[in-house]
Amino acid sequence: MARLLTVNGVSYRWSLRGRRDAPEGTGWRLLTVVWAEATRQALHVRVRHDDPWLHVDDGDMTGLVTRDVGPDLVARVIVMARDLGWKPEERGPTLEFVLEDDARLVPAAPTGEQ
Numbered sequence: 001m002a003r004l005l006t007v008n009g010v011s012y013r014w015s016l017r018g019r020r021d022a023p024e025g026t027g028w029r030l031l032t033v034v035w036a037e038a039t040r041q042a043l044h045v046r047v048r049h050d051d052p053w054l055h056v057d058d059g060d061m062t063g064l065v066t067r068d069v070g071p072d073l074v075a076r077v078i079v080m081a082r083d084l085g086w087k088p089e090e091r092g093p094t095l096e097f098v099l100e101d102d103a104r105l106v107p108a109a110p111t112g113e114q
Contacts, residue, residue: 004036012034014032040090041094043095045097045099046097
């Protein structure tokens with residue numbers, strides 16, 4: 001289900017899907033953001049989010065990354081993406097990034113390289 005969010009006077013729709021990439025619990029969630037008026041240039045951001053439930057029995061939670069992906073984080077991602085040239089109101093290819101340390105967007109490597 002897409003949620004609405006207004007950032008700097010512009011409305012966006014965003015959604016989040018979970019995906020586990022490795023059996024040891026390392027995972028990513030895919031954040032998708034589009035302009036609320038129409039789907040033109042979409043933004044996909046991979047957000048690291050490990051599954052701590054896979055480590056309950058072994059007790060080793062070191063190195064796990066969990067984060068709350070909510071409106072505050074999504075708004076920061078939108079601002080960063082706009083600063084990097086994302087133009088959601090124009091037609092264009094989907095831009096794909098990886099969120100690092102909740103502080104910067106890095107262009108995503110093609111699937112299978114990360």
